[in-house]
Amino acid sequence: DTGVSQNPRHKITKRGQNVTFRCDPISEHNRLYWYRQTLGQGPEFLTYFQNEAQLEKSRLLSDRFSAERPKGSFSTLEIQRTEQGDSAMYLCASSLEGTGDPRQFFGPGTRLTVL
Amino acid sequence: QKEVEQNSGPLSVPEGAIASLNCTYSDRGSQSFFWYRQYSGKSPELIMFIYSNGDKEDGRFTAQLNKASQYVSLLIRDSQPSDSATYLCAVRAAGNKLTFGGGTRVLVKP
Numbered sequence: 001d002t003g004v005s006q007n008p009r010h011k012i013t014k015r016g017q018n019v020t021f022r023c024d025p026i027s028e029h030n031r032l033y034w035y036r037q038t039l040g041q042g043p044e045f046l047t048y049f050q051n052e053a054q055l056e057k058s059r060l061l062s063d064r065f066s067a068e069r070p071k072g073s074f075s076t077l078e079i080q081r082t083e084q085g086d087s088a089m090y091l092c093a094s095s096l097e098g099t100g101d102p103r104q105f106f107g108p109g110t111r112l113t114v115l
Numbered sequence: 116q117k118e119v120e121q122n123s124g125p126l127s128v129p130e131g132a133i134a135s136l137n138c139t140y141s142d143r144g145s146q147s148f149f150w151y152r153q154y155s156g157k158s159p160e161l162i163m164f165i166y167s168n169g170d171k172e173d174g175r176f177t178a179q180l181n182k183a184s185q186y187v188s189l190l191i192r193d194s195q196p197s198d199s200a201t202y203l204c205a206v207r208a209a210g211n212k213l214t215f216g217g218g219t220r221v222l223v224k225p
Contacts (some may be wrong), residue, residue: 008191031211033211033212033213035213040123040217041217041218042203042205042216042217042218043118043159043203043213044214044215045212045213045214051165054117055211056211056212058212089158091158091159093213097211102146102147102149102164102166102207103149103161103164104149104161105161106151106158106159106160106161106212107158108157108158109158110155
């Protein structure tokens with residue numbers, strides 16, 4: 001049973017650069033979520049997909065952030081023109097909706113440091 | 116007022132004792148409630164979830180839910196040093212996102 005995977009695990013970038021993260025959910029899961037977590041805080045919801053459709057985006061998600069799940073499998077999260085305030089752990093989670101099981105399982109996260 | 120509130124701790128517990136963690140939430144439409152454990156530098160790991168009033172037990176863990184009081188708790192029995200972590204309470208309302216509290220840091224002392 002393969003869990004949620006995320007790549008890269010760590011990313012250091014300079015302010016103003018673009019970065020892209022990848023998430024591979026548990027294979028049969030149809031829902032995929034992105035969260036962001038800063039030090040000492042709980043994760044904050046960013047966006048989620050049902051198959052390839054992006055169904056909800058948080059107001060936290062500025063225009064510099066974009067997420068895709070083109071074939072309903074893996075997803076990418078891109079941050080353009082990074083700012084120091086973007087430094088955080090970016091977490092991906094997946095779930096299987098339609099079965100009555102509400103559990104979301106998290107990947108290991110991508111830690112972003114913007115210098 | 117935050118949507119999901121937890122005492123940040125640290126909650127210091129002797130080894131073998133019961134750790135009691137509390138969480139309150141503001142959205143009365145909340146339907147499912149989750150407890151995650153997070154070790155430093157790692158991602159959240161699901162411990163258990165509950166959606167009906169009352170108690171739910173899983174091994175050394177018991178979740179308790181009181182929707183009228185908008186309160187959910189987690190008991191850890193026979194606490195072990197390996198239980199030292201931050202425990203995150205998460206709530207799911209009619210939408211699908213999870214709303215997390217800030218977490219309670221637990222320290223189990225041998």
